[in-house]
Each structure stands twice: as structure tokens, then as C-alpha cells.
Amino acid sequence: MRVLIAPDKFAGTLTAVQAARAIAEGWARQAPGDELDLAPMADGGPGFVDVLHAALGGELAAVTVSGPHGDAVPAAVLVVGGTAYVESAQAAGLHLADGDVESATSRGVGELVLAAVDSGARTVVVGLGGSGTNDGGAGVLAALGATADVALDAGPAALAAVTEVDLSRARERLSGVTLVAASDVDNPLTGLFGATKTYGPQKGVAEERIAEVDGWLEAFATATDRRTSLEKGAGAAGGMGYALMVLGATREPGIDLVADAVQLASRARSADLVVTGEGAFDFSSRAGKVPYGVAGVASEALRPCIALAGQVLVGSREMRALGIESAYSLVDLVGEERALGAPAEALAELAQRVARTWSR
Template sequence: MRVLIAPDKFAGTLTAVEAAEAIAAGWRRHAPDDELDLAPMADGGPGFVDVLHAALGGELLAMTAEGPHGEPVPATILRVGEVAYVETAQVVGLHLITGGAEFGSTRGVGELILSAVDGGATTVVVGLGGSGTNDGGAGVLAALGATSDGVLDTGAIGLHTVTTVDLAPARARLAGVRLVAATDVDIPLTGLFGATKTFGPQKGIAEDRIAEVDGWLEAFAVATDRRTSLEKGAGAAGGIGYALLLLGATREPGIDLVTSAVSLESRARLADLVVTGEGAFDFSSRAGKVPYGVAAIASEALRPCVALAGQVLVGSREMRALGIESAYAVVDLVGEERAFAAPAEALSELAARVARTWSR
């Protein structure tokens, strides 16, 4: 049988490419005659540039940009013709944050966009996801030339000083450039379902500070464009989505962009089974994440889809609502300690077990 293997990264342990290879290695141990088609995936977060480079080719351009706390960090821009792809997690990822998201600036993301434009790109696609910042994209705007009566590039902590923002210089700097915000979530900037409330705790913002930090972003939205702050995707990457929308960006789910780039629809139609996966499979996977996107493609192709994950945190009813026939957890098979100590080996072992059930 033909199996399409299309996982996301397993955050903190395996890249999407490594996860796909581990699943394939395990599957072959049980079903060596099966034909495996590997399609590593991304949703705009970590691995976005690598996955697109593998699918589209192009030129990888190395540079250095400002990290969330002002430190220089390495980054890579993918250039395919006149289109440049930027991955925000490279310069403001969760792994770069110390002391809480309210102290991290997104200025480096603006620097990546500027570098892409200065290099001749007429379209810049910005992958949003996996960020550790929460400044509403104020640092991005500052890097692109926006001015204010307050401080834009010291993180959310500085936004309480902002009452006016002039976006005209930033918009002029990007005149003639098409911006695309490739988002992994569709949340607004502020409020009960906004960036701070939804993702602040995992970025190190203490629970008793959530309301205050969200208030800073709300004031920032009032100083810029309150209506835009309510749009889907404005809260992506701690509000970088909002900054891009202010600059005229169009929003596209990152998973849709990647599935198109890797021709996932046609590959799914050629498969008998589709296998996807991610680190933690839960109901939030529906909000623009890889497993839901892959499962939707599999459903359209009338192919069953199963998921392999580090942890499975949904029941069978929720699983089927996401379009997944069955989901299997690495930790249930080998335990949490081994799952983190030897992630590729553990995932491979799980894949071999799953192949016993699903391979002909």
C-alpha cells in the first residue's frame, strides 16, 4: 500500500523532517513493501522555511537579526524568484525568551522583512507561530520606520507609554511590496480569546499579570486601529499578525500555504492512508494546525488519516471531529522519560506498532 507521511514538528524534540523520517523508519520495519511518500509539514511556526525550501527549492540567505532581548541571532530567509519567506520563530521563538514575553521585542522580525525587501523581493510571506513575544508587533513596526510618542521596541512592557503611532513611514517603506501573514492561529489581538490570555502563560507571563499585559495591547490597538485588532489572525505570534495587517498584509493560514507548496492534495489522492502528527495532539489542533489541515486534505481525497503524537489529549469524539480516525501517543507506549530522551527512536517504535494495525 501507499502511505503519505505528513507530520508537523514535535516541538522541542524533532523537526518535521526528522519526525517524517522516524515514522518512515518504523513503518518500514513492519511493512517493508509499503510505498512511503514523505511530506514534512509546517503551519507557519518553526520549520516553515526548511519545509518550504525542501518543497520549492530556491536560495537560502543567511543573516543576523536582533533577538527579543537585543542580542544578535542567526536567521535564514528563503528566496524563490521574487518571493521571500521569513520565519518569525527564528528570531523571536519561545526558546529565545528569558524573563517573560512582556519583555521581548519583535524588532528582529522587521529587520528580516527589510532585508528581504532590500534584496529585491516583491512579495514577502511571513510565517507566524512558535513566538515567545507578546508586543502586538510593535517592534516590527518600529524596525520598519513607524514612530510614536512612546516606546515601540522594548516589548509589551513599553506599550503603556504609547498614545499615538505614525504608521506612514513603515507603509511607505513597503510601498509596492505584497505582504502575506501566514498564521497558525486565527485569534484576535486582545480579549478573552486574544494573544495574551490564550498564549501568555506558556510564554512566561504570570497569571496575575495577564489582565495588565492585555490592557497594554488594548491601549496599543486604540492608538493604531482597534478594528483591525479584532480581525482573525491579529493575535498570531503575540500580535505580529496585527502589525502585518496594519501594513496591508493579506492573511493566509500557514497550513494552506504549505499544503499547496508541497502538492499535498494530489499526493493524498495517490495514497491509501495518510499519517500525520505533532508533539501534543489536542483540540487546539483545529485552529490552523498541521494535523487538522492534513486530515481535511485526506478527507477530501476520501482517504483515512491517523495521527502519531508525543501526547494525545483528546478523546475519540473530539478526534473524529478533527477528521482523525485514530491517534496514538508515544508516551503511552514508551513513557515520558524515554519519549524525551530518545524521541526519534520512540516515535519510530510507535510507527512500527501502528503499521501492524493499518498496513495491509
């Protein structure tokens, strides 16, 4: 039996590569004769560059950029042929922002884009997701040369009085470069479904502050490009999607980009079963997340797809609506303490048990 193992990261515990290896290890204990094909996945968020490097090879260049509060942080640029891949979470991730979102800047992501351009790449793909910033991408624009009548790289609070933004130097800096925003969300920049209202609370924006912070981004959009702020994906990564789009970026779902890179469709057709997974499997998984994307590819290949997750928070009806035959919870099997304390060991144990049911 041939099994395609294509999980996302288990946030906070395992990278996608580690999760794939743990699932394979446990499966092999139960079914040593099965052929296991590992295809770690990502949707544009944390792990995007590592997954693409594992799939595509290429040159991985270490760089140092500005973190959300100005401290130096390590990051990487992956160059494959004439295309460079960077990951916003490395420079502006939730783990770097410390909950102080009103002064957090996305400047380091713009510096990553500059490093990619300086490498000679003519196409730059920016993975968007897992950010701890909510500045509308103003910091990205500042790093690329944009100017305004306020500081663009001092967080969203600094945008309250903005009335004028000049993008000419940033556009000149990127002349001849194709930008791609790899995003797993389709929110606009502002409003009821915008970046602040939808994702601000998980980044530290208090409920009573949402309207004011959203108003700062409204002012920024009015001074820059109001129409683009309403487009799908402008609210990705706290508005970094917007910043890239006003510079001419096209938007592509991160899961689709990675699926194409790892040739997931052809590998699914060669498999008898597809196994995916993530930290928390819930109905939000439908919004461009890895399990939903993998399940869609499996469905097109007429192959069953199952999920292994830290927690399963949907019922069987919702699960099938997401294209998943069955989902199995790590916490239900080993408890939360062990799932967090020894995640690879626990995931391997879960995979071993699941193989009893699904392997021939």
C-alpha cells in the same frame, strides 16, 4: 500500498523533517514493500522555512537579526522566485525570550522582513507561530521605520503611555511589496480571546498581570488602528499578525499555504493511507494545526488519516471530529523518559507497530 507521511514537528524533540524520516524508517521495517511519500508539514510556526525549503527548493540566505532582548540571533530568508519566506520564531521564538515577556520585542522579525525585501522579493510571507513576544508587533513596525511618542522596540511595557504612532515610513519602505501573514490562529489582538489572555501565560505573563499587559496593547491599538486590532488573526504571534495587517498584509492559514506548496491534495489522492502527527494531539489541534489540516485534505481525497503523537489527549469521539481514524501515543508505548531522550528511535518504533495494523 502507498503511504503519505505528513507530520508536523514534535515540539522540543524533532523537526517535521526528522519526524517524517523517523516514521518512514519504522514503517519500512514492518512493511518494506510499501511506497512511502514524505511530506513534512508546518503551520507557520517553528520549522516553516525548513519545510518550505525542502518542498520548493530556492535560495536560503543566512542573516543575523535582533533577538527579543536585543542579542544577535541567526535566522534565514528563503527566496523562491519573487517570493521570500521568513519565520517569526527564528527571531522572536519562545526559546529566545526566557520568560521575560514584558520587555521582549519583536523587532528582529521586522528586520527579517527588511532582509526579505532587500533580497528583491516582491512578495514576503511571514510564518507566525511559536513566539515568545507579546508586544502587539510594535517591534516589527519599529524595525520597518514606524515612530511613536514611546519606544516601539522595548517590549509591551513601553507601550503603556503611547498616544501616537506614525506608520508612514514603514508603509513607504514596503511600497510595492505584497505582505502575507501565515497564521494558525484567528484571535483578535486584545480582549477575552486576545493574544495576552489566550497565549500570554505560556510566554510567562502571570495571571495577575494579564489585565495590565492587555491594557498596554489596547493603548497601542487605539493609537495605531483600533479596527484592525479586532480582526481575526491580529493576535497571532503576540500581535505580530496585527502589525503586518496594519501594513496591508493579507492573512492566510499557514497550514493551507504549506499544503499548497507541497501539493498535499494531489499526493493524498495518490495514497492509500495518510499519516500525520505532532507532539501533543489534543482538541486545540482543531485551531489550524497540522493534523487537522492534513486530515481535512485526506478526507477530501477520501483517504483514511491516522496520527502518531508524543501524547494523545483526546478520546475517540473527539478524534473522529478532527478527522482522524486512530491516534497512537509515543509516551504510552515507550514512556515519557525514552520519548524525550531518544525521540527519533521511539517514533520509528511506534510507526513500526502501527504499520502492523494499517499496512496491507
